[in-house]
Amino acid sequence: MAQQLPDDVVLSVENVSIVYHTSRGDVRATNNVSFQLRKGEAMALIGESGSGKTTVSLSLIRKLPKNAQVTEGRILYNRDHKVRDVLKLSKGEMRSFRWADCAMVFQGAQNAFNPVLKVRRQFEDTARAHGWNDKEAVRKRAMRLLELVRLDPDRVYDAYPHELSGGMKQRTLLALGVLLSPQVVILDEPTTALDILTQRAIIDVLNNMQDELGFSIIFISHDLALAAEMADTVATVYAGEIVEIGSVNEMFYRPLHPYTLGLLASVPKLDNQEDNMMSIPGTPPNLITPPSGCKFHPRCQFATDKCHEDEPVLVEYEHLAACWHTERVIETRGEYV
Ligand SMILES: Nc1ncnc2c1ncn2[C@@H]1O[C@H](COP(=O)(O)OP(=O)(O)OP(=O)(O)O)[C@@H](O)[C@H]1O
Ligand SMILES: [Mg+2]
Known part of the structure; x- marks a missing residue:
C-alpha cells in the first residue's frame, strides 16, 4: 500500500528502536523514537554525551556501525509526493539517497577531506559518483555554494584542505553537503571543534544557506545557545528516548x-x-x-x-x-x- 504523509512533512521517524550488539550485552541506544520534520524546518536534538543523538541521525541515512540493528520502526521520506521507507531502500537507492535527498555532516568531519586532493576534486568526485559528469556545471554550482557560505570561491575551489582553516573547512563541507540539493541536511556537532567566534559565523552561514536553499535541518548540539539560534523545534534526548519536544520558545522558556x-x-x-x-x-x-x-x-x-x-x-x-x-x-x- 502506498504510504501517506502530509505534503509538508519531509521525514517521518516512527517508533524507531536501535540496539548495538556488544560482548557485554545489547546497548539499547534508541528506544521508540518518533518525530516529524517539515519542509524548511530546523530541528535540534539536545542531550548529554551518550544520550543517543548520533545513533538516531545515523539511522536516517543508514550509516550505523555494523554491530547496530534497527529492531523496529520505519523512517518515511517524502519527496514530491513520493513516500519511501528509508529502511527498505536497496543499496543502490541508498547511495543516491545519501547525497541527493539527505546529506550528513558528521561529528568531527573537518578531517573528512582527503588531504592529497584539491577541494575541486572532492566536489567533482562527489558529483561523478551520482552520474553528474559535467565539470563546468559542477564548478558553477560549487562557486555559488562557496559564495553562499561566504568563502572566496575561486581560491577555495583550487586549494588543498591543509590550506584552509578549521572554520573554512567546515564551511566548505557545508557547501559540499548541499551540492546535490538534498531536502534534509543533518549536522552532527558542526561547530564543536571551533572557537566561539567561528562557531557564530558558521551558524550565520547556515541560516543564510537555509533561507536561500530551503532545506530542512537536523542539528545536533551540546550547546543550547547555538541550538536556540538554529532551531525552530527542539527535542531533548535522554537515554535513547525523546523525552520532550516542542518549539524553541516552548522548550527554552516553558520546559516540561x-x-x-x-x-x-x-x-x-x-x-x-x-x-x-x-x-x-x-x-x-x-x-x-x-x-x-x-x-x-x-x-x-x-x-x-x-x-x-x-x-x-x-x-x-x-x-x-x-x-x-x-x-x-x-x-x-x-x-x-
Ligand atoms: N558502535 C557502538 N557500539 C556499541 N555501543 C555504541 C556504539 N556507538 C555508540 N554506542 C553507545 O550508544 C549510546 C548512544 O551513543 P551516541 O553516540 O548515539 O550518543 P551521542 O548522544 O551522539 O553522544 P555524544 O554527544 O558524545 O556524541 C551510548 O551509550 C554509546 O556508548
Ligand atoms: Mg554524537
Whole structure:
C-alpha cells in the first residue's frame, strides 16, 4: 500500500528502536523514537554525551556501525509526493539517497577531506559518483555554494584542505553537503571543534544557506545557545528516548521535563546569578541495563515511587513531554529559566 504523509512533512521517524550488539550485552541506544520534520524546518536534538543523538541521525541515512540493528520502526521520506521507507531502500537507492535527498555532516568531519586532493576534486568526485559528469556545471554550482557560505570561491575551489582553516573547512563541507540539493541536511556537532567566534559565523552561514536553499535541518548540539539560534523545534534526548519536544520558545522558556529543565538550568546566565544555576546530579545510565520506569528517575529531583515503576510516554500538555510530574516542573521552572 502506498504510504501517506502530509505534503509538508519531509521525514517521518516512527517508533524507531536501535540496539548495538556488544560482548557485554545489547546497548539499547534508541528506544521508540518518533518525530516529524517539515519542509524548511530546523530541528535540534539536545542531550548529554551518550544520550543517543548520533545513533538516531545515523539511522536516517543508514550509516550505523555494523554491530547496530534497527529492531523496529520505519523512517518515511517524502519527496514530491513520493513516500519511501528509508529502511527498505536497496543499496543502490541508498547511495543516491545519501547525497541527493539527505546529506550528513558528521561529528568531527573537518578531517573528512582527503588531504592529497584539491577541494575541486572532492566536489567533482562527489558529483561523478551520482552520474553528474559535467565539470563546468559542477564548478558553477560549487562557486555559488562557496559564495553562499561566504568563502572566496575561486581560491577555495583550487586549494588543498591543509590550506584552509578549521572554520573554512567546515564551511566548505557545508557547501559540499548541499551540492546535490538534498531536502534534509543533518549536522552532527558542526561547530564543536571551533572557537566561539567561528562557531557564530558558521551558524550565520547556515541560516543564510537555509533561507536561500530551503532545506530542512537536523542539528545536533551540546550547546543550547547555538541550538536556540538554529532551531525552530527542539527535542531533548535522554537515554535513547525523546523525552520532550516542542518549539524553541516552548522548550527554552516553558520546559516540561525535569531533564530539559536541568539542561537549561546548568547553562550559566549572563546576569551570573549563581544561585540560579543547577547541575543535573549523577551521570547518564548504562544502556545495557537501563533503570526501570522513567529512565531519568535516579537523577530526578521530582521522582516518586511511580517513576521507579512505570515508564511515562510522551503526552501533550503544553507541548509533548514524557514525565509523571509535569505539574511540579511547571511550579518550579520559573526559578531556573
Ligand atoms: N558502535 C557502538 N557500539 C556499541 N555501543 C555504541 C556504539 N556507538 C555508540 N554506542 C553507545 O550508544 C549510546 C548512544 O551513543 P551516541 O553516540 O548515539 O550518543 P551521542 O548522544 O551522539 O553522544 P555524544 O554527544 O558524545 O556524541 C551510548 O551509550 C554509546 O556508548
Ligand atoms: Mg554524537
